[in-house]
Amino acid sequence: MKKLINKHTLSLATNAAMPVIGMVVVSLMAHNLSKAEFGNYIFFLLTFTLADTFRTGFVQTSLIKFYAGVGKRRALNIGGSAWYVGFIITFMFLLVDLLLYIFYSGSNSDVIITIKWFGIIYISTLPSAIALWILQAEERFDKLLILQIINQGVFLVCILSLILLKEISFNTAIYSYFFTNVVTSLITIFNGWSKIRSIKHKSREGMKQLANFGKFSVGTSISSYLLRSSDTFIIKLMFPTEMVAVYYIPQRLMEIFEIPMRAGVSTGMPELSAAVNRGNDAEVAAIMKKYAGMLTVALLPVAIGAFILGGLVIDLLFGAKYHDTEALNIFRIFMCYVMLMPIDRFFGITLDIINKPHLNMIKVFLMLGVNVVGDFIGIAVFHNLYGIAITSIFTFFTGAIFGYWALQKHLKFTITDIFSLGYSQLKQVVVNLSRKNNDIA
Template sequence: MEGKKDYWLKSGFINIVQNFSGVFFGFAGFYLLVRLLTKHDFGVWTLFISTTTILEAIRSGLLQNALIKYISSSDAKEHPAIITASFAINGIVQVVCIAAILIFSPWLSRLWDAPQLVEMMYWYIAIYLLSGLQAQFNGVEQANLRFNGIFVTTIIRQGVFFTFVLVSYIFSFSVELVFLVWVQIVSALAGMLIAYVHARANLALSAKVSREWMGKLFGYGKYAFGTLISSLLSGTIDQMMLGAMLSPAASGAFNIAVRITNLIDIPGNAVATIVFPQSAKRMESEGPAAIKYLYEKSVGTTLALVVPVVIFLYLFSGIVITLIAGEKYADSIPLLQITLLYCLLIPFGRQFGTILDSIGKTRMTFFVVIGTATLNLCLNYFFIRQWGVVGAAYATLCSNIAGFAVAQVILKREIGVNVLNTFVYMYKFYPEFLDRYLRPMLKARS
């Protein structure tokens, strides 16, 4: 019992640290970069990050969860075969992705009018190899209920990059984009070495690669991979198409609005982390009625946290953009106002995926996500041609509305969800929070 309690405490702590450090270092680094770089260079950096995030997700979706699942649930004597099979799949994925980088980087550079992107992507190959090893080591460590390496590598990788940006800003250094990639190589090397040190005690390998375990790992990861990639594409395709159809600067301006609205998604991420295991457990013991309540309650709670922030940012969007990004990004103000509207739909979509995955409907989640991503791609093409940068925001809003409608039809059919109940729970959240937390806190102080 102590072991289980210890596991949940540690894994919960890691989740909090990784989310907090990601938000802090990511947003703080972004705040400084928009001041260090020109609008064009910041746009190129946005396109570089969007592309490399997809490459990282290809590997992560196929491997990481499957590796953790099978090591943690299999007999110790199977671990060498599982780890070796995972390394083999990782190697295949690395070769394919590196080949894609070498082939398509010049084309992307011409498409986005970003000559420096070719050199950046070629240097990124080193990061991709190092981060692949780190992901393997972290997966093995986590599957064996050890967490220190994950904690340290998370802080080191993000902290080294942020420190470089902060020093450059303080001392007004001229920063070339390729310098940022070199710093990422250093941080990736440090992260990989630290991850290896913490995982090496459990890094037993087998003499040959097991095709059976490769099949199991790939079979488990393929739908998670497809859903993750489709979701990422849905979130980045607008920026990529802006870079191709207009300019990198347009992509950068849109990225400003997206980064601000991403902060609003933090409550949704936290609630989803809690809901996933609860929904799987309740489906087994209590059936669909419990899942229906869990979905409606979790969405209502998330909306209660999100709506006041959305209203505030909408009313003061001009001040927020100026404070965060500076006056040169005034063109991001209308983009922020539109993206804030689809922030209200994100809690519905996130909990839809969480609930369906937890009750074994991963295939259905995959098709809904890929359908929404495809619609987003098509709408972006036509809307950007018609309205320019603001067309990308309208395209994402429309595709989110369509995805919301489809998801609610499925949830109504599968577990009887009534979307109006989510607003009832949202309304009830405020007096409940007041009675259960604020009033007792005020009484204790008085």
């Protein structure tokens, strides 16, 4: 239990560090760049994130699945094969970027800069990306935390320096982004975290395993990205532009719940992979129930508190001008499905880990379809943003129901098991933490 608590603490710190420092950086850039330049930077970031989502979706889950809990020789083989698959994906995007650079006929200098630097930055992030995935598979959350702080910290220092020197611009922000990722990747290589020497242990069979699994998980990742973005695109299409900002506020506040869930996924995924590699289905079900249940029970009082204090939080973080908008009620609608989020997330991850990624992909496709169709129906019925927010409840219900149905064919568990085990595990964690604090006192 002590080891579990330490893993959770480190994982929580790791997953909190990136969004917190990232929020500070974005805030600084928003205040010091013109609207046009900040918009160009966001465009670059969204473009880069989409490409990175493809690479991460293709390699990350499959690497962790086949790497965690295996012998040293097998781990080296999977690590080396992941490097080769990562190279192939990276150079595919480099080729597309090169063709765009050669044949782009527009005169927009910012678009030209984005195309010019995209490929260079994309390849510079490969070592650090693989290091992150390997460290997660090895459950080295201490090193993961260091790596995240280095990456975000260096970028923060660069941006602060540019602001103090009055040299901040879209161009210098891109240069800083490139410099940060080069530094981060070099650190992972020199410290051995990226396992770059494992390349010589790659095999065609290992690459084929990763690719066969990755072709489904990448579909899930891209669909998840579109699921998160579809509301914004539809609002942009159907409502005045300022409504995008109103809806963005409660969406951004959902990071409160995403941080512990990402921490749970980071610690739970390697455990699930190791149990699958041991062929222990009962252990797989127990791990899934434990993490999904603990997160659900832990987030429930947080959701109740957020429902009550949401208005105060919105006023403090975003200003009183949003006080009389739909933002608060939309946030409260979101609280109605918070307890479904951990269950839906771990149903999907477990489907991936038990080698049923196609079912997880179908689950996310189904959620995306329900969300898009439901958004338009909601707008037709309510004629405001509430219709879109309410649709989110049905979207997550759909994902949870399909995930439960799909997993029931392979694992033995019930929804009651999830809540009861989650409550008992969380209670045990709290008791152990209390004893530890008493011993320190």
